[in-house]
Amino acid sequence: MSLFLKPFLFLYDTTLSLLLLLFNGWSLEDAAAAQQRLEADNNAAQSSEWFHMQYLWIKTRSVVLVPVFKCLVVMCLVLSIIVFFESFYMNFVILFVKLFRRKPHKVYKWEAMLADVEVGPDNYPMVLIQIPMYNEKEVYQLSIAAVCSLVWPSSRLVVQVVDDSTDPDVREGVDVEIAKWQSQGINIRCERRDNRNGYKAGAMKEALTHTYVKQCDFVAVFDADFQPEPDYLTRTIPFLVHNPEVALVQARWIFVNADKCLMTRMQEMSLNYHFKVEQESGSTRHAFFGFNGTAGVWRISALDAAGGWKSRTTVEDMDLAVRVGLHGWKFVYLNDLTVRNELPSKFKAYRFQQHRWSCGPANLFRKMTMEIIHNKRVSVWKKFYVIYSFFFVRKVAVHFLTFFFYCIVVPTSVFFPEIYIPSWSTIYVPSLITIFHTMATPRSFYLVIFWILFENVMAMHRTKGTWIGLLEGGRVNEWVVTEKLGDALKKKLLPVQRKSCYQRINSKEVMVGVYILGCALYGLIYGHTWLHFYLFLQATAFFVSGFGFVGT
Numbered sequence: 001m002s003l004f005l006k007p008f009l010f011l012y013d014t015t016l017s018l019l020l021l022l023f024n025g026w027s028l029e030d031a032a033a034a035q036q037r038l039e040a041d042n043n044a045a046q047s048s049e050w051f052h053m054q055y056l057w058i059k060t061r062s063v064v065l066v067p068v069f070k071c072l073v074v075m076c077l078v079l080s081i082i083v084f085f086e087s088f089y090m091n092f093v094i095l096f097v098k099l100f101r102r103k104p105h106k107v108y109k110w111e112a113m114l115a116d117v118e119v120g121p122d123n124y125p126m127v128l129i130q131i132p133m134y135n136e137k138e139v140y141q142l143s144i145a146a147v148c149s150l151v152w153p154s155s156r157l158v159v160q161v162v163d164d165s166t167d168p169d170v171r172e173g174v175d176v177e178i179a180k181w182q183s184q185g186i187n188i189r190c191e192r193r194d195n196r197n198g199y200k201a202g203a204m205k206e207a208l209t210h211t212y213v214k215q216c217d218f219v220a221v222f223d224a225d226f227q228p229e230p231d232y233l234t235r236t237i238p239f240l241v242h243n244p245e246v247a248l249v250q251a252r253w254i255f256v257n258a259d260k261c262l263m264t265r266m267q268e269m270s271l272n273y274h275f276k277v278e279q280e281s282g283s284t285r286h287a288f289f290g291f292n293g294t295a296g297v298w299r300i301s302a303l304d305a306a307g308g309w310k311s312r313t314t315v316e317d318m319d320l321a322v323r324v325g326l327h328g329w330k331f332v333y334l335n336d337l338t339v340r341n342e343l344p345s346k347f348k349a350y351r352f353q354q355h356r357w358s359c360g361p362a363n364l365f366r367k368m369t370m371e372i373i374h375n376k377r378v379s380v381w382k383k384f385y386v387i388y389s390f391f392f393v394r395k396v397a398v399h400f401l402t403f404f405f406y407c408i409v410v411p412t413s414v415f416f417p418e419i420y421i422p423s424w425s426t427i428y429v430p431s432l433i434t435i436f437h438t439m440a441t442p443r444s445f446y447l448v449i450f451w452i453l454f455e456n457v458m459a460m461h462r463t464k465g466t467w468i469g470l471l472e473g474g475r476v477n478e479w480v481v482t483e484k485l486g487d488a489l490k491k492k493l494l495p496v497q498r499k500s501c502y503q504r505i506n507s508k509e510v511m512v513g514v515y516i517l518g519c520a521l522y523g524l525i526y527g528h529t530w531l532h533f534y535l536f537l538q539a540t541a542f543f544v545s546g547f548g549f550v551g552t
Helices: 002-024 027-100 138-147 168-182 198-206 212-215 233-240 260-286 300-305 316-325 345-375 380-415 422-436 441-469 487-491 506-527 530-547
Strands: 127-133 159-165 188-193 218-221 246-255 296-299 330-341
Touching: 002 330, 002 380, 027 260, 027 380, 127 138, 127 198, 138 159, 138 168, 138 188, 138 296, 159 168, 159 198, 159 212, 168 188, 188 198, 218 233, 218 300, 233 246, 233 296, 233 330, 246 260, 246 300, 260 330, 260 345, 260 380, 260 422, 260 441, 316 345, 316 380, 330 487, 345 380, 345 441, 380 422, 380 441, 380 506, 380 530, 422 441, 441 506, 441 530, 506 530
Parallel strands: 127 159, 127 218, 159 188, 246 330
Antiparallel strands: 218 296, 246 296
């Protein structure tokens, strides 16, 4: 029976299967459709996730990034106005000096020193000249020879070489040079220590403790590469002799190697502005400015009253000047009296110098602000000048503005087209400030574009140094003596030191250059302004510095 029913059961199953396939489709089609539905679901999920991320980015950009960037722009605009008015004020003072011929000889009493017929040169004050040095092999002979050639009665002059050198060859050379001038009747001595505690400030302070210094009324300071003119003392000492309220007379620096390379030309432009505008305006308007550490003459009693040299920062000269100024003493700056010296011609040496010159003042600002506020010896106006103009604007704000605004905010603005940066802050104000600077060095006016780009590069190091000084970071007391080449560079006696490509690279400059280049490319493709032209130039300046093609 079962054998008879099997064919009918097979036929039944087959018929049922055909009916199912007819009304529901093939199983392969079901699998393909299911796969398509699965892929569609995945794509929808991914699309939903992408839209969600895009929404979060748009929200974050509008709620966080745009307001923050707008605040940074406003802060930079405020700093631009502050720096501009400070520069305008100083140049206005200089214009006043030029128009009314307000020279120090007209403001202070000045009479030439003359030998008395009866007492001879004894009516001349005793003057101490200090020459601090540290392993300055190439230049020590220049300064010693220039100082020993000064016009002043030899019986009223003491030359003190403050030598912290650790190189035996340099120490021996200094001893030979001193012996040569001693044989010619010059009262010159060498003072050495068995340590370098306090660096220059420590050496200078200890050198002033010797018994023979007590007979001296004034002390002139010349670093190892400085070469004063023979009439230096005869032009400066009378201001101190005839004006008992004057504590410091400062001369202007000029540079024997300014034409050595493009980097030294840039330095000359910056330093000329510092001396011809900042120093002279401070002397004219407030009888106060920062001592430059050299090429100046001090009243020793003023130094002692203010506590002498201190080594708490790397700008011991500025520290001394501020403390003496807060005691009510006056400073005189002589723009027409120049002292020759040498600029660092190696980029590495210049970077170390600028780090010290920016880190030290910022750290001193941090340490002395409350001391200045609580001072009772000077007027409120002078305290305001020292805190606001001398420290905040010139030693802090200008560095932040130059680097942060022109090298970070302005390039980044290509990603935020909805934020408007007014043209007066990017064109007119910096143009006027640049004109103010270049007026101090008219011969280099044609280099102004290079100067702007190079100053922006160096502003990175100055800003970093300023932050370290304000926060008292790890390198706050780092002291590296600026390398000078002296006559060896002129005579081409220095061995050629070739560096590998890796040794030449300065990574910080390269990284900032890459960022600015990226902003320039984005601005070129998507931007609607001509900003990318400036960004390409600035990126090039960072690359040139970063790959070591600056200096000698």
